[in-house]
Amino acid sequence: MTTTLTDAAIEIRGVTKRFGSVQAVNGIDLTVRRGEILAFLGPNGAGKTTTIDMVLGLSTPSSGTVSVLGRAPEQAVADGMISAVMQSGGLLKDLTVRETVELTASFFPRPHPVAEVLARAGIADIGERLVGKCSGGQQQRLRFAMALVPDPELVILDEPTTGMDVEGRREFWKAIREDAARGRTIVFATHYLDEADAYADRIILIRKGELVADGTSAEIKAMATGRLVRATFPGARLPALQAIPGVESVEVRGDSVLLRGRDSDAIARHLLTKTKATDLEITSQNLEEAFLALTGDTA
Amino acid sequence: MTSTTFRGLNPTMIRIELRRVLRNRRTAIFTLIMPVVLFEIFGSGPQTDDRVGDGNVTAYILVSMAVYGAMLAATAAGASVSLERAAGWSRQLRLTPLAPAAYIASKVLSALVISGTSVAVVFAVGTTSKAQMPTATWVQTALIAWVCSMVFAAFGLFMGYLLPSENVMQALGPGLALMSFAGGLFIPLSQYNHVFRAIAKVTPVYGVGELARYPLVHDGRLAGAVVNVLAWTLLFGAGAALRFRRDTARV
Numbered sequence: 001m002t003t004t005l006t007d008a009a010i011e012i013r014g015v016t017k018r019f020g021s022v023q024a025v026n027g028i029d030l031t032v033r034r035g036e037i038l039a040f041l042g043p044n045g046a047g048k049t050t051t052i053d054m055v056l057g058l059s060t061p062s063s064g065t066v067s068v069l070g071r072a073p074e075q076a077v078a079d080g081m082i083s084a085v086m087q088s089g090g091l092l093k094d095l096t097v098r099e100t101v102e103l104t105a106s107f108f109p110r111p112h113p114v115a116e117v118l119a120r121a122g123i124a125d126i127g128e129r130l131v132g133k134c135s136g137g138q139q140q141r142l143r144f145a146m147a148l149v150p151d152p153e154l155v156i157l158d159e160p161t162t163g164m165d166v167e168g169r170r171e172f173w174k175a176i177r178e179d180a181a182r183g184r185t186i187v188f189a190t191h192y193l194d195e196a197d198a199y200a201d202r203i204i205l206i207r208k209g210e211l212v213a214d215g216t217s218a219e220i221k222a223m224a225t226g227r228l229v230r231a232t233f234p235g236a237r238l239p240a241l242q243a244i245p246g247v248e249s250v251e252v253r254g255d256s257v258l259l260r261g262r263d264s265d266a267i268a269r270h271l272l273t274k275t276k277a278t279d280l281e282i283t284s285q286n287l288e289e290a291f292l293a294l295t296g297d298t299a
Numbered sequence: 300m301t302s303t304t305f306r307g308l309n310p311t312m313i314r315i316e317l318r319r320v321l322r323n324r325r326t327a328i329f330t331l332i333m334p335v336v337l338f339e340i341f342g343s344g345p346q347t348d349d350r351v352g353d354g355n356v357t358a359y360i361l362v363s364m365a366v367y368g369a370m371l372a373a374t375a376a377g378a379s380v381s382l383e384r385a386a387g388w389s390r391q392l393r394l395t396p397l398a399p400a401a402y403i404a405s406k407v408l409s410a411l412v413i414s415g416t417s418v419a420v421v422f423a424v425g426t427t428s429k430a431q432m433p434t435a436t437w438v439q440t441a442l443i444a445w446v447c448s449m450v451f452a453a454f455g456l457f458m459g460y461l462l463p464s465e466n467v468m469q470a471l472g473p474g475l476a477l478m479s480f481a482g483g484l485f486i487p488l489s490q491y492n493h494v495f496r497a498i499a500k501v502t503p504v505y506g507v508g509e510l511a512r513y514p515l516v517h518d519g520r521l522a523g524a525v526v527n528v529l530a531w532t533l534l535f536g537a538g539a540a541l542r543f544r545r546d547t548a549r550v
Contacts, residue, residue, distance in 0.1 A: 107307040
């Protein structure tokens with residue numbers, strides 16, 4: 001095996017992916033550095049899984065290039081440089097936990113010892129359990145154990161905690177975090193902002209197949225905090241709206257106004273008592289709206 | 300063919316596959332116990348002491364049931380790809396260095412090990428029965444029954460890729476029984492009228508049964524049986540390969 005002297009764990013250049021008439025990924029450029037823990041954040045259908053599939057060599061880009069540790073994705077998989085924890089599936093119910101890892105290890109030329117992998121994933125105590133009898137969280141830790149078998153430089157996790165309860169999620173991330181401390185590059189897709197915030201060094205926001213933001217957790221969070229007050233307010237004037245106490249950003253869309261700020265009560269009180277605004281609607285900004293805020297797109 | 304065609308193929312795959320079969324009560328009963336029970340029922344009926352070729356009717360039925368067991372075992376092993384596709388296991392395997400052809404090879408090898416086990420169990424029970432044939436014939440018939448189960452490993456694979464169902468064997472089990480009747484495995488072809496006999500000769504079970512019983516009865520058209528086995532193996536194999544290629548194509 002040749003060692004490639006590159007700092008990039010993943011290089012994505014001008015990648016697009018089209019399925020029939022659907023443009024799933026629309027020109028992504030991204031470099032993931034070695035040792036980084038990167039969250040790939042976006043709503044369902046944003047193109048996260050499509051992009052991940054291309055990084056894993058499970059599908060090929062319509063245009064553009066993907067390289068993993070300086071080589072083609074399929075080669076990186078064959079070399080055991082990259083592995084993945086998929087969202088669901090990929091397990092045989094009639095195998096035990098240990099057999100599943102043993103079987104996975106048998107495919108690799110230099111696998112990590114099975115016992116150690118089980119321990120690292122926090123499932124050493126349930127090695128003899130049938131996979132079909134494991135909880136969702138345990139199955140997910142088993143997928144993580146399988147991903148650790150080749151001792152890869154890079155692990156991709158696609159929405160790894162979907163459907164897990166709070167306890168399962170915490171246990172899962174504990175195992176991931178302990179492992180990441182050893183310097184492995186981790187890329188995970190999620191639609192939970194709190195998860196990205198808690199575990200990633202860097203967050204990439206993806207929306208409609210495009211990157212819309214790239215920054216540290218703090219930077220992204222600043223963009224996504226606060227609440228949104230929406231009202232019908234014909235003839236509203238931008239400067240007047242901006243002057244309302246507590247308002248951080250303003251958008252006027254026809255007869256509607258969208259005001260963002262941390263103190264939504266104050267904004268609402270002002271609108272109702274001092275203006276002709278009607279039909280108030282206050283929503284806390286979830287991720288979807290954070291995207292809207294970031295892209296200025298009308299949903 | 301390059302050195303990477305079967306990359307990742309290893310004995311652990313076969314070992315774990317066998318454990319799965321034994322763990323699954325339904326498959327174990329299907330492939331190991333049912334042929335024995337059928338042999339016990341039909342192998343000790345009236346006139347089973349009559350002579351057939353170098354042995355007796357019980358021996359004739361023993362070989363037929365060994366063929367049936369091998370068929371079931373090989374088909375079930377091949378058809379397990381259906382369940383593994385449904386479970387997303389095939390996709391998971393693409394995240395390992397295991398070559399796709401190595402996966403298929405492991406299924407064929409597992410099928411042969413399991414069908415061999417099935418033949419061994421039926422024949423072991425046969426030694427305690429009144430089945431009677433020369434020692435060499437025991438060995439020859441067992442070996443042929445085993446090797447020819449390859450047809451059904453290919454059949455199982457093809458069906459496993461063709462049918463979406465998770466319970467593909469529930470459809471294939473009765474199908475194999477029908478094919479066994481059609482191919483003269485359960486009832487000798489001499490009992491059929493000439494139309495059904497002609498049809499029987501082109502069905503997939505015919506060749507295997509004829510070949511496996513040949514060392515015992517020294518009767519039947521050997522060349523026709525060989526052609527039958529090879530043709531169906533090729534046909535099922537080609538079908539499986541075609542579906543397999545479509546299944547693993549990257550989109």
